[in-house]
Amino acid sequence: MEITNRAHGDTIVVAPAGRVDHATAADFERAVVPLLDAAKGSRAGLVFDLERVTYVSSVGLRVLMIASKKLRARGARVAVAAMQPVVAEILEICRFGAVVEVFATVDEALEAMKAP
Amino acid sequence: MKRVRFWGTRGSLPVALTAAELRARMVTAVKGARSATLATDDAVESYVDGLGFPVAGTFGGHTSCVQIETDSAHYVLCDLGSGARPFGQAALARHGPASAQTYHIFMSHPHWDHIMGLPFFIPAYIPGNRLRIYGGHPELEAALRRQMDPPSFPVPFSGFKADIEFVHLEPGVRHAIDGMTVTTLRQRHGGDSYGYRFEKNGRTVVYSTDSEHTLADPDDTKRFVAFFRDADVVIFDGMYSLADAISVKADWGHSSNIVGVELCQLARVAHLCLFHHEPAYDDATIARVLDDTRRLEEITRAGHALRISAAYDGLEIEL
Numbered sequence: 001m002e003i004t005n006r007a008h009g010d011t012i013v014v015a016p017a018g019r020v021d022h023a024t025a026a027d028f029e030r031a032v033v034p035l036l037d038a039a040k041g042s043r044a045g046l047v048f049d050l051e052r053v054t055y056v057s058s059v060g061l062r063v064l065m066i067a068s069k070k071l072r073a074r075g076a077r078v079a080v081a082a083m084q085p086v087v088a089e090i091l092e093i094c095r096f097g098a099v100v101e102v103f104a105t106v107d108e109a110l111e112a113m114k115a116p
Numbered sequence: 117m118k119r120v121r122f123w124g125t126r127g128s129l130p131v132a133l134t135a136a137e138l139r140a141r142m143v144t145a146v147k148g149a150r151s152a153t154l155a156t157d158d159a160v161e162s163y164v165d166g167l168g169f170p171v172a173g174t175f176g177g178h179t180s181c182v183q184i185e186t187d188s189a190h191y192v193l194c195d196l197g198s199g200a201r202p203f204g205q206a207a208l209a210r211h212g213p214a215s216a217q218t219y220h221i222f223m224s225h226p227h228w229d230h231i232m233g234l235p236f237f238i239p240a241y242i243p244g245n246r247l248r249i250y251g252g253h254p255e256l257e258a259a260l261r262r263q264m265d266p267p268s269f270p271v272p273f274s275g276f277k278a279d280i281e282f283v284h285l286e287p288g289v290r291h292a293i294d295g296m297t298v299t300t301l302r303q304r305h306g307g308d309s310y311g312y313r314f315e316k317n318g319r320t321v322v323y324s325t326d327s328e329h330t331l332a333d334p335d336d337t338k339r340f341v342a343f344f345r346d347a348d349v350v351i352f353d354g355m356y357s358l359a360d361a362i363s364v365k366a367d368w369g370h371s372s373n374i375v376g377v378e379l380c381q382l383a384r385v386a387h388l389c390l391f392h393h394e395p396a397y398d399d400a401t402i403a404r405v406l407d408d409t410r411r412l413e414e415i416t417r418a419g420h421a422l423r424i425s426a427a428y429d430g431l432e433i434e435l
Contacts, residue, residue, distance in 0.1 A: 062362055090416070095360070
């Protein structure tokens with residue numbers, strides 16, 4: 001699957017595309033975990049730009065959980081943004097509202113990340 | 117196989133409606149009746165049915181006990197949770213104490229909530245009855261005997277006058293039992309648990325409770341998809357939300373409604389039945405989980421439609 005990432009100040013924006021399911025979640029995890037380790041020690045946040053994600057399954061959500069656990073443990077924030085309606089509904093049904101912060105747009109997420 | 121009948125559906129611990137909860141439901145029902153016309157019995161029945169299950173019904177409180185009805189004269193049961201007590205009473209009421217019966221009982225594991233019904237399973241006390249208790253745990257017999265020992269219970273295991281036999285089942289082997297083909301699968305749970313796949317006359321029922329799924333392991337997914345493949349009904353441990361199951365309650369040995377949907381979609385199962393409900397959940401919460409699960413199936417469906425229900429004490433699923 002296609003996954004890009006870019007830095008906005010201290011915050012990293014990760015943007016996967018397509019379906020994050022049993023076939024692709026391992027790729028997603030391999031792309032995300034080094035970013036968590038790279039930022040080790042800092043309080044840099046992470047934003048998942050999900051605009052181009054059409055579906056996310058439990059194995060994909062597990063990667064969000066890994067990110068949340070690692071970053072929150074050191075006081076950093078994790079957010080998802082720009083979700084398509086079906087993906088937003090999946091996260092709601094899976095009770096992930098307490099796992100990651102949810103924003104309508106990436107810009108809103110980045111703005112929020114600036115707050116102490 | 118003809119149908120699946122649920123005698124106990126709650127996880128971990130039996131629960132019951134409280135007086136306050138029952139009163140609140142009655143208030144809701146009576147308030148709703150103010151504007152209804154209830155002149156006939158049929159109108160009353162219709163009104164009650166329209167109140168919705170969390171008001172007019174209850175998911176019930178007995179722990180795991182599920183009956184699979186086949187065309188055999190013998191009984192087939194999964195687990196001996198507290199639901200085994202009403203099951204045993206119903207069997208006695210049907211046949212009377214003088215008519216010897218055979219019970220094939222398949223044990224997922226010997227945790228307390230899955231064995232607590234045995235001391236109150238009246239057919240076990242009646243000479244002539246035959247209990248064949250199947251499982252994958254070497255210590256299963258010891259666990260069932262131990263809960264009868266003082267000071268835990270006043271009647272020792274020797275008080276059972278039925279013919280009781282323990283049968284060890286190897287996982288992955290197709291066992292021929294009472295006209296069925298029975299396959300077991302070792303599952304991730306504290307001390308292990310075993311799932312059962314029952315096949316007979318072209319019908320398949322899978323009983324898979326107390327089973328945590330390792331999302332990081334694709335082989336785990338493949339094993340369960342193969343075990344569930346094309347089943348008519350999968351009775352599935354949907355105790356927690358996905359968020360809880362992979363965070364604060366990780367390694368607690370249970371799964372989620374979400375993983376149930378995904379595995380059953382991959383395995384092209386006809387009917388997913390959520391089971392082993394969290395004892396802290398009230399009926400409204402379980403109903404909401406059921407609605408959410410059905411919605412998830414709807415928005416993630418890829419051609420194959422999966423029927424979804426939430427088990428309750430007294431539910432019957434026709435096969």
